[in-house]
Structures are given as structure tokens and as C-alpha cells.
Amino acid sequence: MPDNSFDVIVLGAGAAGLMCAAQAGARGRRVLVLERAQEPGKKILISGGGRCNFTNVHTAPDRFISANPHFAKSALSRYTPHDFLGLVVAHGIAWHEKTLGQLFCDGSARQIVEMLLDECAKSGVMIACGEDVANVEHRGAGFTVTASARTVEAVSLVIATGGPSIPKMGATGFAYELARLFGLKVVEPRPALVPLTLGGEDVLFRDLSGVATPVEARCGKASFHEAALFTHRGLSGPAILQVSSYWQRGKAVEIDFLPGERFGWLVAAKQANPRATLRSVLRNAMPQRLADALADRIGIEGPLANAADAVLHQAEKRLADWQFHPNGTEGFAKAEVTVGGISTAELSSKTMEAKRVPGLFAVGEAVDVTGWLGGYNFQWAWASGWAAGQTA
Known part of the structure; x- marks a missing residue:
């Protein structure tokens, strides 16, 4: 086979691309990976605070967003978190489980990158970094790719260049350009797992920048019990990042500031201590600055004994369903991932082939x-890369 001829060319040396390349190489395919950055796995290296939240033991199709909610089922069922964990253990990488089923390296995210590179090397995969792809053509039964320093061809071409989230890491919408080049539909991409910005009356909450508290955050039918964080621009924290994937402009985000409390709790607090105030009760349940801000906005002054039960019930309802109306997000620059992308209607759910x-x-x-949030996107990368690698 000529030096410029391969069975498979993978565009992108991220999580999905490296997994696909290793799998295809293990089948005896001659594989070339072209990466625009100067080193492979850059997003892996910064993930999980540098320790890589590499999967989640609670992976299930209902924890993924897609125009076709059934599409991910095949790949996720055939390459599971247990399968990837087996690879991690086989490479001697120490790991631990944190909250909500998240698995992390004990050491560094670089161990995951090195593991994937070892798997590629074992399979004879060639990886070329610093290669900016200038042109891709479909010729007959194969593809020709012109990059910075070479023109190469292959029977199979794998798009693994990710989405536009975190552009400072070199992320672009190149995958969508390629898809459209080949006539594939693209679902409009938008930032996901991203902080939300506040305006209007909600802008007053920016004064709480730095305050975090456990909440239940809801958007539509999606709800998450995790921490919310107030920022100088709006809302962040795990609960907010989660609902941001479901939020669309014009929608409200609902916050339950006391998700453990049952209806009637404030009336019970009055009965237990009639001289208590709403402010003092809230200060016992959440950070003082947040308690004061909520008490000011609800406006019940003086001892709870002076407030009718109906008024206290209204306060309970408001605290359980506080409406925020974001005016936007912090965009792809702060988004961890992207919602949307190459339409699943164009692809085989078994092989990921167009x-x-x-x-x-x-x-x-x-x-x-x-x-x-929490390792699910890595598991999709492993599973989809594995699926494509069995056929490409």
C-alpha cells in the first residue's frame, strides 16, 4: 500500500477519534489520525479538573439529549462503562468513584490520553498532529484529504472533530462543514452544560456572586438536585449547567431553594417558634446572603406569628418554584459540550456510518x-468511537 494510502482516516485525535482508531487498527486496518492541535487529547487533559471524569456508572439512554432519543441505545449497550473501566484497570490506572456515579482517575487525565495512545500504537495506528485539513473529497469508493503537510486517501473517513465548545482549545464547527459538504443534515448546534446569564429584574441576583447552595433546578420536564452558584453574570454550578442543556431562549428556569422541605414547613416553623422571622428561618437553611435576598423579595416582615398561614403557604410555593428568566448563556466559550450536530437521521445507530x-x-x-454532566459525554465518545471502529 502506498505511503499516502490508508484503509481509514480519522479526523480528530480526541476521545472518540482515538477510540475509533484503536479499534479499527486492532482489526488490521491501516489507520491514520489527523489532528489539528499540536498534541492529541487536549480536551481530555483539561477534563474533570485535570483528573478526567472518564465515565459514569449510571449511563443510560435517557441521560442523553438528541432529536432521536433512541439513537444512542445501540452503541451505549454494546460498549458500556464497565467495558471502558476494564480498559482503565488493564492499563493499571488507579481510579475512584465520586458522587452520582462519576468515575475519575486518582492521578492525572494524561493517563487516559496515554492509555488511548498505547492502544493506538499497539494497533499500528499513525497519528499526525499539527495537521490543518484544507480539503476533503469523495472520489469513487474512497476519500482524499489534503492537510498541512500531506495529501492522503482512504476507503473510510471518520469525522471526530467534535463541536464548537471551548474554542480556546481549538474547537470549531468543522465537523458540520464536512457534513454539509457530503449532503448530511445538521441539527442547529447550541452551547450546553453552560452558565446562564440574567437580565431584567433577575439582574439583582448578581449581587450574590460567589454564593452556592443545594437546589432542585428545573427546565421543562428536566430536573436536577445539585448545587447552584450565583455569578457576576447570572447562574452556574452543576444544577444550572445540567438544565442549560434543556433551556432555550424564552423559557424559564425554576429553582426550588429548599428541595428537602414538604408543603407546610413554614407554618410548622411558625408553630415551633412564633417569634422567628422568615429571614432567620432561611438563614438556618442556606447561606446568609441568599437568605437575606430571598426574604427581601418575599417581603414578609416581623415575627412569623403575625403572618397568616395562607401568606406563609404562598412564600413556601415561591421558594419551591422561584422563576428565573435567563436572557442567554455564556456561549460556546464557556460551554463544556454542544447540543445538536450531525443529524442522527443520517447515520446508522449500529455503525455510525452515513x-x-x-x-x-x-x-x-x-x-x-x-x-x-458527569462523565456521560466521555462514555458516548467511547461507545460511538468503538461502534465505528468495528466497521470503518
Whole structure:
């Protein structure tokens, strides 16, 4: 086979691309990975605070967002968190489980990158970094790729260049350009797992910048019990990042500031201590600055004994369903991932191959499948890359 000829060219040396390359190489395919950055796995290296939240033991299809909620089922069922954990253990990487099923390296995220590179090397995969792809063509039964320092061709081409989130890491919408080049539909991408910005009356809450508290955050049918964080621009923290994937302009985000309390708790507080105030009761349940801000906005002054039960019930309802109306997000610059991408209607859920373009595959964040915060997006990268690697 000529030096410029391969069985498979993978565009992108991220999580999905490296997994796909290793799998295809293990089948005896001659594989070349082209990466625009100067080193592979840059997003992996910064993930999980540098320790890489590499999967989640609670992975299930209902924890992924897609125009087709059934699409991810096949890949996720055939390559599971247990399968990836087996690879981690086989490479001697120490790991631990944190809250909500999140698995992290004990050491560094670089161990995951090195593991993937070892798997690629074992399979004879060639990886070329610093390669900016200038042109891609579909010729006959194969593809020709012109990059910075070479022109190469292959029977199979895998789009693994991710989405536009975190552009400072070199992320772009190149995957969508390629998809459209080959006539594939793209679901409009938008930032996900991203802080929300506040305006209007909500802007007053910016004064609470730095305050965090456990909440239940809701948007539509989605709800998450985690921490919310007030910022100088609006709302962040795990609960907010989670609902941001479901939020669309014009929608409200609802916050239950006391998710453990049952209806009637404030009336019970009055009965237990009639001289208590709403402010003092809230200060016992949450950070003082937040308690004061909420008490000021609700406006019940003086001892609870002076307030009718109906008034206290109204306060309970407001605290359980506080409406925020975000005016936007902090955009792709602060988004961890992207909602939207190459339409799943164009792809085989079993192989990730384009139905109308034989030999063309798309994996990972490039595809319209987005997971929750907490290792789910890595598991989709492993599963979709693995699926494509069995066929490409």
C-alpha cells in the first residue's frame, strides 16, 4: 500500500477519534489520525479538573439529549462503562468513584490520553498532529484529504472533530462543514452544560456572586438536585449547567431553594417558634446572603406569628418554584459540550456510518447526541468511537 494510502482516516485525535482508531487498527486496518492541535487529547487533559471524569456508572439512554432519543441505545449497550473501566484497570490506572456515579482517575487525565495512545500504537495506528485539513473529497469508493503537510486517501473517513465548545482549545464547527459538504443534515448546534446569564429584574441576583447552595433546578420536564452558584453574570454550578442543556431562549428556569422541605414547613416553623422571622428561618437553611435576598423579595416582615398561614403557604410555593428568566448563556466559550450536530437521521445507530455516503462515519460530539454532566459525554465518545471502529 502506498505511503499516502490508508484503509481509514480519522479526523480528530480526541476521545472518540482515538477510540475509533484503536479499534479499527486492532482489526488490521491501516489507520491514520489527523489532528489539528499540536498534541492529541487536549480536551481530555483539561477534563474533570485535570483528573478526567472518564465515565459514569449510571449511563443510560435517557441521560442523553438528541432529536432521536433512541439513537444512542445501540452503541451505549454494546460498549458500556464497565467495558471502558476494564480498559482503565488493564492499563493499571488507579481510579475512584465520586458522587452520582462519576468515575475519575486518582492521578492525572494524561493517563487516559496515554492509555488511548498505547492502544493506538499497539494497533499500528499513525497519528499526525499539527495537521490543518484544507480539503476533503469523495472520489469513487474512497476519500482524499489534503492537510498541512500531506495529501492522503482512504476507503473510510471518520469525522471526530467534535463541536464548537471551548474554542480556546481549538474547537470549531468543522465537523458540520464536512457534513454539509457530503449532503448530511445538521441539527442547529447550541452551547450546553453552560452558565446562564440574567437580565431584567433577575439582574439583582448578581449581587450574590460567589454564593452556592443545594437546589432542585428545573427546565421543562428536566430536573436536577445539585448545587447552584450565583455569578457576576447570572447562574452556574452543576444544577444550572445540567438544565442549560434543556433551556432555550424564552423559557424559564425554576429553582426550588429548599428541595428537602414538604408543603407546610413554614407554618410548622411558625408553630415551633412564633417569634422567628422568615429571614432567620432561611438563614438556618442556606447561606446568609441568599437568605437575606430571598426574604427581601418575599417581603414578609416581623415575627412569623403575625403572618397568616395562607401568606406563609404562598412564600413556601415561591421558594419551591422561584422563576428565573435567563436572557442567554455564556456561549460556546464557556460551554463544556454542544447540543445538536450531525443529524442522527443520517447515520446508522449500529455503525455510525452515513446512510447515503458509504465509508463516511461520524462519532462523539460531532453527532447530535449530548450527555448530562458527569462523565456521560466521555462514555458516548467511547461507545460511538468503538461502534465505528468495528466497521470503518
